[in-house]
Amino acid sequence: MGGQVSSVEGVHVVVVGGGFGGIAAAQQLKSQGLSFTLIDMRDAFHHNVASLRASVQPGFAQRTFIPYAETFGDSFVQGRVERVDTSTQTVVLQGGREIQYSHLILCTGTDGPFPGKFNTVASYQTAVQAYEDFVKQIQAANSVLVVGGGSTGVEMAAEIKTEYPEKKVVLIHSRIGLCDSELLPSVRQQAKEVLLEKGVELLLGHKVSDLSELPLNVTRRNTVVTTDKGQSLTTDLIICCTGLKVNSAAYTSGFSSSMADNGALKVNPHLQVQGFSNVFAVGDCADIQEPKMAYHAGLHAAVAVNNIIKSVSGKTLTSYQTGSVTMLLAMGRDDGVGQFNGVRLPRFLVTLGKSRDLLLWKSWKEMRQTQP
Ligand SMILES: Cc1cc2nc3c(=O)[nH]c(=O)nc-3n(C[C@H](O)[C@H](O)[C@H](O)COP(=O)(O)OP(=O)(O)OC[C@H]3O[C@@H](n4cnc5c(N)ncnc54)[C@H](O)[C@@H]3O)c2cc1C
Numbered sequence: 001m002g003g004q005v006s007s008v009e010g011v012h013v014v015v016v017g018g019g020f021g022g023i024a025a026a027q028q029l030k031s032q033g034l035s036f037t038l039i040d041m042r043d044a045f046h047h048n049v050a051s052l053r054a055s056v057q058p059g060f061a062q063r064t065f066i067p068y069a070e071t072f073g074d075s076f077v078q079g080r081v082e083r084v085d086t087s088t089q090t091v092v093l094q095g096g097r098e099i100q101y102s103h104l105i106l107c108t109g110t111d112g113p114f115p116g117k118f119n120t121v122a123s124y125q126t127a128v129q130a131y132e133d134f135v136k137q138i139q140a141a142n143s144v145l146v147v148g149g150g151s152t153g154v155e156m157a158a159e160i161k162t163e164y165p166e167k168k169v170v171l172i173h174s175r176i177g178l179c180d181s182e183l184l185p186s187v188r189q190q191a192k193e194v195l196l197e198k199g200v201e202l203l204l205g206h207k208v209s210d211l212s213e214l215p216l217n218v219t220r221r222n223t224v225v226t227t228d229k230g231q232s233l234t235t236d237l238i239i240c241c242t243g244l245k246v247n248s249a250a251y252t253s254g255f256s257s258s259m260a261d262n263g264a265l266k267v268n269p270h271l272q273v274q275g276f277s278n279v280f281a282v283g284d285c286a287d288i289q290e291p292k293m294a295y296h297a298g299l300h301a302a303v304a305v306n307n308i309i310k311s312v313s314g315k316t317l318t319s320y321q322t323g324s325v326t327m328l329l330a331m332g333r334d335d336g337v338g339q340f341n342g343v344r345l346p347r348f349l350v351t352l353g354k355s356r357d358l359l360l361w362k363s364w365k366e367m368r369q370t371q372p
Pocket of ligand 1: 018293
């Protein structure tokens with residue numbers, strides 16, 4: 001990124017959303033000495049990559065939330081952004097507080113079902129407790145049905161079966177192929193093999209009927225579930241791992257003409273939002289043709305911050321380039337599958353690199369705090 005720039009007069013960057021993209025952007029702005037405000041509706045960063053482990057291991061959840069204020073001090077503001085007024089360059093929070101920006105980085109990410117995501121506005125303690133309570137629900141169930149065989153569902157099923165091998169775990173998926181379609185077929189096949197080795201039962205090509213009417217995340221003995229193909233099964237606990245949606249509420253009013261159909265923000269190669277040279281989109285809410293990943297959100301953040309610095313000093317902006325897919329799947333704490341730059345990795349390497357700690361160390365280091 002080049003040398004540190006001292007605080008530039010008239011420059012105040014507002015970062016909306018403190019997920020993987022937001023904390024990376026804020027940390028880089030801080031180390032560059034630029035004036036910034038990071039806004040998130042919660043008081044702690046959620047390392048949701050480790051949320052599935054926090055769902056099965058008692059005591060783990062406290063490692064998956066990292067308080068913002070200790071890292072960013074007064075540069076962090078807790079609040080829900082309700083809208084952005086692009087004419088006055090103001091971000092408006094619930095309750096009416098307004099914060100002005102010279103440059104804006106939008107990184108509001110995606111929402112999805114618990115436990116993969118935790119979307120509730122809650123204190124650090126309440127958030128941690130929600131996962132501890134959920135561990136008890138899993139412990140109380142003799143059988144668990146995981147709905148959705150994308151990467152989250154696959155990891156969830158593997159986590160449960162690894163921690164509680166005696167439980168019956170069924171993974172139901174509407175398609176035949178598991179995991180993200182961007183992964184190499186051999187990696188997807190390997191994920192399936194690991195699940196079968198662990199004893200997870202697969203029900204592929206079936207969709208749960210009336211999912212919205214079933215009890216989720218709470219143990220209810222012998223709940224009957226039917227599929228669109230007329231098959232029924234009983235289970236004690238149903239966990240939904242489908243349905244991520246772009247979190248566009250913060251910017252819909254100000255940027256409706258720059259939004260793709262799914263709510264993501266259309267960006268140019270410099271990650272500037274279409275029609276706005278001082279507004280950048282980073283992470284899951286940026287409309288970029290690549291898998292939605294924390295890893296990518298961090299790369300986007302570096303480009304956005306770099307380009308803010310370059311634009312202030314009149315230099316040519318950097319472009320973001322998508323590369324071959326790198327994705328690692330933790331199949332419980334003792335196994336893993338994945339690929340690096342389009343090349344399949346041995347299982348032991350993924351286990352060492354990702355599955356044991358789920359890259360928690362990286363976020364605690366980035367936040368300059370000590371992991372409990
Ligand atoms: C279970 C699971 C496992 C995953 N594993 C991996 C993995 O191993 N590797 C990987 O690279 N990726 C993984 N991902 C994907 C990864 O989590 C996302 O790509 C990443 O979180 C995107 O980061 P982000 O900063 O764009 O958004 P998010 O992490 O979604 O953060 C958005 C933030 O914005 C805040 N926010 C939203 N709206 C508002 C508002 N109106 N006002 C204030 N604040 C707001 C939210 O509170 C949140 O903190 C996984 C995802 C899931 C669900």
